[in-house]
Amino acid sequence: MSFKGRKDILIERHMEGSLNAKEEEELWRWLNSNRKNQDVFESRISLTLEGKPLPEGVLSEREALSDVKKRIVAHENRHVRLWWRRSAIASAVVLLVLLGFFSQEWGDRGDGVLNVAGSENVILTLSDGNEVALTENVSRLEDVKGKGFVGVWNGKSLSYQANGFQSLSETFNTVRVPSGKRFSITLSDGSQIEMNSETELRYPVVFKxxxxxxxxxxxxxxxxxxxxxxxxxxxxxxxxxxxxxxxxxxxxxxxxxxxxxxxxxxxxxxxxxxxxxxxxxxxxxxxxxxxxxxxxxxxxxxxxxxxxxxxxxxxxxKLIFKTMPLNELLLRLGRWYGVRIEDRTGRGDSYTYSGTFDEESIEEALDALSKLCDFNFRLTDNGVVVE
Structure with a gap:
């Protein structure tokens, strides 16, 4: 495959936010090799809105590229890929800007350092309502009603076994995963369930x-x-x-x-x-x-x-969001990182955003979003306020 074809694929995947680290490094090497390549890249991500001026706070494609290149030099190993979309109500004009934000030094965003949640334990509620915090001290799980062996907790996942539980009726357990954490269960029939943050699932110990x-x-x-x-x-x-x-x-x-x-x-x-x-x-x-x-x-x-x-x-x-209103995006961001985010922007559905976060800290994610979405944020004792 020629590099021209490869280049087109990389740019297209970059615009989708689906590049892996190796592919992203390859794209940036090509981008920095000469000015012509940068012009090609700029033309592919050019911003158009029927000849209207750019909204305040939104970078032109050349400014965006310049900003990306500056960040690449200092921080090649971390990345956030974001692009911004506005829905025009009458003409259904689509405004698309592709931006790549890299981690940077942080200015003053408020008092102290944000304490990320996530220390809360996954909670297993047994059939009689008794709650068990799944910690390193818990391994073998017994039903409190004395009906037998339930399953094994190995520190990362919970596995049920059908042959150790003697109840004749269907008995239910519930698992609750806190914000900032993920969890997995193997049910007694062998079905595997992966649970995202802030998920609560009710299921039988043994299927009847x-x-x-x-x-x-x-x-x-x-x-x-x-x-x-x-x-x-x-x-x-x-x-x-x-x-x-x-x-x-x-x-x-x-x-x-x-x-x-x-x-x-x-x-x-x-x-x-x-x-x-x-x-x-x-x-x-x-x-x-x-x-x-x-x-x-x-x-x-x-x-x-x-x-x-x-x-x-x-x-x-990875946290991927597509054409998502800011209030919903902030809700998911807080859930993902285990942080309470209070949205005071008052924005409706006129502005939607798309992008990907993977290894970024909550501060890095908010800093990148604040530049893209034109908001300010400050840290408080209870979390983050966005306004």
Missing amino acids: GNERNIELLSGEIYCKIAKNKHKPFYVNSSRLRLRVLGTSFNFSAYQNERKSSAVLVEGSVGIIPRNDVFDIKKAILLDPGEALVYDKMIKKVVKSKVRVADYTAWKDG
């Missing part, structure tokens, strides 16, 4: 009957469901019900967010409203690479082809 049901009370999970054609698997939230057999998918249903989404990685999923009796003829079926998004405010369902990695990157330590 001819169905397997779990309930996502709030949060986001990535599931690899063990195959059992005689025992379909259901994931229930307050809004949606998913039916799967042997399938990998991502499901997000935070109670404090207006949208729920299900994204299929492999297998098949049928989705219905939560309170309906499942009928495959009435279900919305997803193929791999498709997503269903439900907006509870307008009670609208949208099914579309998506880039699956944008929805599943969280389990690999």
Whole structure:
């Protein structure tokens, strides 16, 4: 493959925010090799808004490139990729700026250093309501009602075993993951569940009957469901019900967010409203690479082809956001880092933002966003205030 072709691919992936560290280094080496390459890069990320002047606080493409290059020289190992989009109400004009922000020295943002949360433990609630903090001191889990062995906690994940639990009825446990942390569970049937920050999941210790049901009370999970054609698997939230057999998918249903989404990685999923009796003829079926998004405010369902990695990157330590309003973005940022962020900007849905964070600290992420989104932030004893 010629480098011209390779260059086009790298720039395109850079605009999508999907470059890995090696590819990003390759792009910047090409960019810094001569002025012509920089002109090509600038033209690809040029800013257009029907000839109108740039909004205050938004860099031109040449200024953006200059800013990126300065940061590259000093800090090549850290990166934040962000781009900014504004929706024009009448003409549906799309304004797109691609910016790369690198970590930098911090000026005075307030008093002291931000204390990031995340020291809170994952909490397991047993069938009788007794809560167990999953710490290094906990390994073997016993049911407090004396019904037998539940499972093993190895410091990173919780594994249930069906053969040690003697209850004849279906007995439920609940796991609650705090902000700033992620967690994984292997259920008694072998299904694997990865849980994002601020997720609460209720599930049987051992599955009984001819169905397997779990309930996502709030949060986001990535599931690899063990195959059992005689025992379909259901994931229930307050809004949606998913039916799967042997399938990998991502499901997000935070109670404090207006949208729920299900994204299929492999297998098949049928989705219905939560309170309906499942009928495959009435279900919305997803193929791999498709997503269903439900907006509870307008009670609208949208099914579309998506880039699956944008929805599943969280389990690999990346926070990706696409065309997201600032208030929702700050909510997710606080959840991701385990920090309380108070949004005083008062912005609606006119401005949306897209980008990727991975290794950045909360201060680095906020500093990059403040430049891109034109806001100020200050640290307080309780977290961060954005205004």
